[in-house]
Amino acid sequence: MxxxxxxxxxxxxxxxxxxxxxxxxxxxxxxxxxxxxxxxxxxxxxxxxxxxxxxxxxxxxxxxxxARPGVTDVREVCQLRKGIEWVATGIAARTMPQDRIADLRDEAVEALRRADRGDYEPFFASDSRLHNEIVAATGNARLIRARSSAEPFVLWLRALGATGRRRVADSTRRHLEILDAIAARDVEGAQRAAAVHLDEVEQQMVADLS
Known part of the structure; x- marks a missing residue:
């Protein structure tokens, strides 16, 4: 309770x-x-x-x-996410079950279809689930707790930023690259895709606040 x-x-x-x-x-x-x-x-x-x-x-x-979030907040949160999720993605590439990967992939593709019709909520849900599932796949309680502590600020920054078909498509493409590398058990490829994705997210959020 x-x-x-x-x-x-x-x-x-x-x-x-x-x-x-x-x-x-x-x-x-x-x-x-x-x-x-x-x-x-x-x-x-x-x-x-x-x-x-x-x-x-x-x-x-x-x-x-x-609070009024600024560029420093964006950079700090994104750096925290990148540190946690780079490690987590490498572990997930070794441990995440194939059926869960397939489920996340199907969800991401369907969310993009819905975004094409102007409904962005499925993308937001898919985005949050994907990142949280990757961290959860580590089984590391401290990593999970650290990522969870940043989640409200991540959601807030997203709400304050711009959303559009192109941005959703770009993020979905990165999500699929990450998932495909995890499915292939390509640790380095998964980590590289995750790092590129989070760098792009940081650049987008900084641009939104600017």
């Missing part, structure tokens, strides 16, 4: 990463407590987690605000 603080964290995180709360907007702890009919204690706990995730900032004598 989720605690009240956990539920609040999830709801507030979704509101930030989904764009309901715009960057720079002020969060009123008392208003949040009143909205959900809870005390200030779970609100403080939820906000502390959001601050740890660097989704919000607290300024003395000013209040709590949704």
């Amino acid at each position: 989720e605690s009240i603080a956990d539920q609040l964290y999830r709801i507030l995180c979704d509101r930030i990463t989904g764009g309901t709360y715009a960057p720079g907007s002020r969060l009123d702890p008392q208003a949040i407590a009143t909205e959900f009919g809870v005390s200030r204690t779970p609100v403080r706990e939820a906000l502390a987690r959001l601050e740890h995730d660097q989704l919000i900032v607290t300024r003395p004598r000013s209040g709590t605000f949704v």
Whole structure:
């Protein structure tokens, strides 16, 4: 069972990463407590987690605000992802079951078809699942936890950026290159494709913020 603080964290995180709360907007702890009919204690706990995730900032004598991500944030998050996922992709190329690889590949191809019709949600779901499944395939709890800690910020940056058919197609092409190399048990090829993909993601996100 989720605690009240956990539920609040999830709801507030979704509101930030989904764009309901715009960057720079002020969060009123008392208003949040009143909205959900809870005390200030779970609100403080939820906000502390959001601050740890660097989704919000607290300024003395000013209040709590949704953060405004910048180029430095993008580079730091992408460097973290690249370090984790480069290692994870190499391990996945040795351990991920072929049926799971095939499932992820089919999902990526179908998501691209849906994007062609203007529906980008399947791509977002496929993208998140692919990267998380690759890290999960390591069985390394510390790698999984480190990647999970960056996930809210990754989702937020994606929501703040541009989405289009060409960008989805480019990402899908890289996803298929990664999966095909993993299926072939080509460790170096999988890691190389993952590194190129994450470099391109970083360049795109920096361009969006610029």
